[in-house]
Amino acid sequence: MNLDHIRYFLGLADDLHFWNASEKMNITQSALSRHIKALEDELGVVLFDRTKRKVSLTAAGTFLQTEWQRLLAEMDNVQRQARLLDSGMAGVLRIGHPSSIRFSIMPDLVVAFSRAYPDVKLELVDIDDTNIEDVVLNYQIDIGFERGHPVHDSLASRLLLVEPIALVVNDKHPIQPGSFTDLGQFRDEPFMLPAHCHSELYLNTLYQIFPQYGFTPRVVFESDHGTTLLSLVARGMGVTVLPMSYEKGAPAGVQFMALPHETSLHMIWRQNNTCSIIKNAIQVATKVLVVGSEG
Amino acid sequence: MNLDHIRYFLGLADDLHFWNASEKMNITQSALSRHIKALEDELGVVLFDRTKRKVSLTAAGTFLQTEWQRLLAEMDNVQRQARLLDSGMAGVLRIGHPSSIRFSIMPDLVVAFSRAYPDVKLELVDIDDTNIEDVVLNYQIDIGFERGHPVHDSLASRLLLVEPIALVVNDKHPIQPGSFTDLGQFRDEPFMLPAHCHSELYLNTLYQIFPQYGFTPRVVFESDHGTTLLSLVARGMGVTVLPMSYEKGAPAGVQFMALPHETSLHMIWRQNNTCSIIKNAIQVATKVLVVGSEG
DNA sequence: ATTATTAATGCGAAAATCGAATTGATAACA
DNA sequence: TGTTATCAATTCGATTTTCGCATTAATAAT
Numbered sequence: 001m002n003l004d005h006i007r008y009f010l011g012l013a014d015d016l017h018f019w020n021a022s023e024k025m026n027i028t029q030s031a032l033s034r035h036i037k038a039l040e041d042e043l044g045v046v047l048f049d050r051t052k053r054k055v056s057l058t059a060a061g062t063f064l065q066t067e068w069q070r071l072l073a074e075m076d077n078v079q080r081q082a083r084l085l086d087s088g089m090a091g092v093l094r095i096g097h098p099s100s101i102r103f104s105i106m107p108d109l110v111v112a113f114s115r116a117y118p119d120v121k122l123e124l125v126d127i128d129d130t131n132i133e134d135v136v137l138n139y140q141i142d143i144g145f146e147r148g149h150p151v152h153d154s155l156a157s158r159l160l161l162v163e164p165i166a167l168v169v170n171d172k173h174p175i176q177p178g179s180f181t182d183l184g185q186f187r188d189e190p191f192m193l194p195a196h197c198h199s200e201l202y203l204n205t206l207y208q209i210f211p212q213y214g215f216t217p218r219v220v221f222e223s224d225h226g227t228t229l230l231s232l233v234a235r236g237m238g239v240t241v242l243p244m245s246y247e248k249g250a251p252a253g254v255q256f257m258a259l260p261h262e263t264s265l266h267m268i269w270r271q272n273n274t275c276s277i278i279k280n281a282i283q284v285a286t287k288v289l290v291v292g293s294e295g
Numbered sequence: 296m297n298l299d300h301i302r303y304f305l306g307l308a309d310d311l312h313f314w315n316a317s318e319k320m321n322i323t324q325s326a327l328s329r330h331i332k333a334l335e336d337e338l339g340v341v342l343f344d345r346t347k348r349k350v351s352l353t354a355a356g357t358f359l360q361t362e363w364q365r366l367l368a369e370m371d372n373v374q375r376q377a378r379l380l381d382s383g384m385a386g387v388l389r390i391g392h393p394s395s396i397r398f399s400i401m402p403d404l405v406v407a408f409s410r411a412y413p414d415v416k417l418e419l420v421d422i423d424d425t426n427i428e429d430v431v432l433n434y435q436i437d438i439g440f441e442r443g444h445p446v447h448d449s450l451a452s453r454l455l456l457v458e459p460i461a462l463v464v465n466d467k468h469p470i471q472p473g474s475f476t477d478l479g480q481f482r483d484e485p486f487m488l489p490a491h492c493h494s495e496l497y498l499n500t501l502y503q504i505f506p507q508y509g510f511t512p513r514v515v516f517e518s519d520h521g522t523t524l525l526s527l528v529a530r531g532m533g534v535t536v537l538p539m540s541y542e543k544g545a546p547a548g549v550q551f552m553a554l555p556h557e558t559s560l561h562m563i564w565r566q567n568n569t570c571s572i573i574k575n576a577i578q579v580a581t582k583v584l585v586v587g588s589e590g
Numbered sequence: 591a592t593t594a595t596t597a598a599t600g601c602g603a604a605a606a607t608c609g610a611a612t613t614g615a616t617a618a619c620a
Numbered sequence: 621t622g623t624t625a626t627c628a629a630t631t632c633g634a635t636t637t638t639c640g641c642a643t644t645a646a647t648a649a650t
Binding site for chain 4: 592593594595596597598599600602603604605606607610611612613614615616617618620
Binding site for chain 2: 091
């Protein structure tokens with residue numbers, strides 16, 4: 001059955017006059033007659049009583065008028081929603097990110113994206129010890145953030161941010177920004193560092209720093225959570241090394257000192273994910289954290 | 296847009312394989328390809344990602360799969376209901392009847408009809424002093440019952456019942472069935488009779504009886520309600536004349552004696568009412584009250 | 591490099607649909 | 621009572637759409 005048949009039916013049901021109705025719908029009267037007949041034949045139900053002089057709806061016709069009107073309107077709404085989904089103006093975007101950007105970068109991105117696409121629902125998924133690339137590949141999330149260029153082939157990525165890695169000390173520590181020269185000054189300090197189950201890429205970067213200063217840090221505490229490390233630094237338990245973006249939202253009593261080393265933040269997604277929401281998200285993220293671009 | 300397009304879409308969305316899906320739906324693969332393409336072009340939305348080797352639904356496609364499935368099911372239900380309405384298996388039937396058959400005939404008809412057509416809702420409309428023919432013609436009810444052949448041209452009717460008119464006396468009245476000969480015996484009795492706003496046809500029949508016995512009844516009380524008259528007869532206030540069908544459900548203490556006069560019961564409906572429920576109602580009524588038939 | 595798989599496409603035939611004109615039946619009017 | 625006006629159904633030839641068959645093109649598997 002053709003939805004146009006139903007539209008023609010509704011037009012005739014409004015006018016109850018074949019010629020008038022056909023003219024309003026820009027078809028000929030003969031076409032309208034045939035459409036209605038075809039519809040009636042297909043249903044096996046007479047929709048109009050025509051007495052050569054007057055056209056009126058049958059009981060079934062009256063029923064179908066209201067029901068089909070409703071269903072056609074629903075069809076339209078469904079199609080409009082589909083177009084929104086297609087254009088990335090509506091839908092769901094699941095995001096996973098390391099805790100390191102929870103307070104500094106994610107809020108900016110979320111606010112910017114929600115403003116631009118208010119009808120897209122954001123689901124922030126907590127990713128702790130799992131490899132974030134796997135979580136993207138497993139369709140658990142659509143977009144992930146990772147420190148370092150993604151390893152997996154079928155992931156696409158964009159570099160969003162390059163930031164210094166910082167040494168973090170208690171603000172009562174004898175060495176402060178004024179007297180800080182290089183990391184070698186801390187060779188005998190107790191370090192608190194991320195655990196090994198954290199992002200490999202970042203850990204590699206991190207653990208390649210110390211040998212350059214000729215020492216291996218004495219690790220007295222391990223944690224994946226930067227905020228945990230920060231609060232222990234604030235309590236004077238030792239020093240730590242974290243991306244500079246942790247400075248925003250850090251507790252009182254800690255001091256960040258940039259090291260001459262950097263870490264990058266990449267946004268990653270499935271290469272075969274053609275959904276426009278992804279494209280929109282890339283665009284927003286790029287606009288918010290203006291950096292160059294990458295494949 | 297054609298609903299078949301949507302069916303083809305749903306078929307492909309199930310299989311995610313053009314050839315398999317097309318074979319299941321008894322069309323060729325080329326036809327299916329073109330249907331899907333036509334649908335996508337019409338919507339302006341890509342529904343499937345096809346990578347020459349794998350077919351998968353887009354976000355919009357996934358959405359439309361569930362929504363269109365639901366809408367198509369609704370379409371089917373609506374059509375089924377329309378067919379029921381058309382066949383007279385469902386719908387509403389509004390009935391008006393004189394109070395004279397409320398206890399004797401209507402219950403039988405209602406029970407029989409409800410058993411045969413359980414999905415047709417019966418609305419019993421109380422018709423008191425209004426002309427029942429007008430109530431049918433005004434579309435207030437679909438079917439009416441009238442004592443006598445209908446007057447109006449555009450009404451169709453069927454004779455359902457011919458029954459005696461009865462004299463009703465108190466069971467302590469000196470004249471009882473054994474001693475009853477004719478109505479002339481009651482020329483000096485106090486009569487209680489229907490009021491003039493009752494059905495004209497019946498009143499004409501009724502008031503033509505007395506002259507045949509050479510007297511005019513002494514009317515001491517008038518009422519349209521046969522049950523009222525009966526209860527007064529039971530209290531010994533006088534005698535009355537009513538269709539024999541009142542005997543069923545009459546109060547204790549009254550005695551019915553058939554007169555050699557008859558009244559008929561007709562079912563009436565709008566001649567131009569083509570609704571099958573009417574036809575079904577006629578059939579049921581005829582079967583329940585087996586009598587001949589009439590135009 | 592070769593083969594198998596599979597969606598898209600070109601092509602002629604078949605089917606559906608269209609508009610213009612005609613028909614047939616009824617209501618309105620003279 | 622005969623005539624006209626109205627209006628839905630129908631006929632007919634032309635156009636458009638849709639179909640199946642065969643082929644093409646692109647990819648994955650061997």
